[in-house]
Amino acid sequence: MSKAVRLKKGLDIKLLGEADQVKVEAKSPTMVALKPSDFHGLVPKVVLKEGEKVKRGEVVFYDKYNKDVKFVSPVAGTISEILRGEKRRILEVRISVAAEDEAVQVEPVDPSSIERDEIKSIMLANGLWPFVKQRPLDKIADPAVTPKSIFISAFDSAPLAPDYDFILHGQGQFFQHGLNALAKLTDGKVNLTLNGKGSPDECFQNAKNVEINKISGKHPAGNVGTQIHHFDPIDKGEFVFTLNPQDVVTIGKFFAEGKFDASRIVALTGSEADSRKYYKTVIGANVNTIVEGNLTNDNVRVISGNALTGEAIGADGYLGFYDAQITVLPEGDDYKFFLSEGWLSPGFDKYSANRLFPTWLMPNKRKRLDTNLNGEERGFVVTGEMERVLPFDILPMQLIKAIMVNDIDAMEQLGIYEIAPEDFALCEYVCTSKIDIQEKIREGLDVIEEECM
Structure with a gap:
């Protein structure tokens, strides 16, 4: 029912x-990337080497701890580079796109x-x-x-x-x-x-x-x-x-x-983006095919995903595996005079979830907000802000504190099995203490996986 x-x-x-609700074809990407960081906890084992050709839908790597879970190429092309970080951890598998599309075919x-x-x-x-x-x-x-x-x-x-x-x-x-x-x-x-x-x-x-x-x-x-x-x-x-x-x-x-179709329609959004439309591209595409020539200035943050939970990737980064949105915001790294634009300003161009500025009288007006935190991390104090924005029968402040002190029993009793980092994105946004709450939630889930699953 x-x-x-x-x-x-x-x-x-x-x-x-x-x-705008207009669909357009994005430029064909010359490079796509599969990023293991899009899949939390994944340790990839690559089955193809640099320089090898790959078909669309062909396996590129699999999960080291569960060989049945495979990850395939979204395009036909060549393994261009396997980018590694510390301790040879794989950061990206980059695939240069071939002129002709060739896909793995199975029976429908x-x-x-x-x-x-x-x-x-x-x-x-x-x-x-x-x-x-x-x-x-x-x-x-x-x-x-x-x-x-x-x-x-x-x-x-x-x-x-x-x-x-x-x-x-x-x-x-x-x-x-x-x-x-x-x-x-x-x-x-x-x-x-x-x-x-x-x-x-x-x-x-x-x-x-x-x-x-x-x-x-x-x-x-x-x-x-x-x-x-x-x-x-x-x-x-x-x-x-x-x-x-x-x-x-x-x-x-x-x-x-019977074919793997990696096409993805992605919305280009944000105050610093021009020609904001819905672009047809592919999973993992280089976003410069969408944002190139569409940015109002160079001092912007290009995010794969939304402003609350997305990942900053830059104008030459790659679209996240689960993302259907690119957000472009002002970087917010400029100094602001405290009387005209800072903490003592009237706040006619500012936004606050707590009605600190006159803009709360215009609740439907859209605002140009930057990425500035407007403060630094400080003592974690009880304010009641999180409870107002979290529509769960969960005590967010108590749960986060339980995670911070590694109290597994309290985490379980306070509802950690139901949540994900994205559910606490608004809590992070309104948090006066400027704590990375989504990161804390992820740390708590990792502890629960290791100790209780």
């Missing part, structure tokens, strides 16, 4: 720079006609499994686990988030194919959560083999963690799988056509 939830807590940060199959084990085998062998993440731990799902349910959020509520209704318009057939495959992976339900405030695209509205729920409210309403918490909470020993809507389409296309 479907449910509807209205959130009372949260915060919408209205930034300037929303993408209707997922409704085969059983769970065969669907798993197909997804694992052909690089589709990394699209499936799990809670707890917020990492690539364990193929040996049968989840109690699967969650797909049909919308994103983060600042300047892409519109999935617009992105997936006309992709209903492939989306349904993907849902049919995912339905075989669980004994429970596939939950598709719609935005309760909008009118969803027919791709979502007409979806079958799923339970459609609705949630409305401020960010993080679109976070899958928020939806799991309100519709099907996780207890210790339980697992839930999660996916992005575009990744469901990628899975569906593979079953329908």
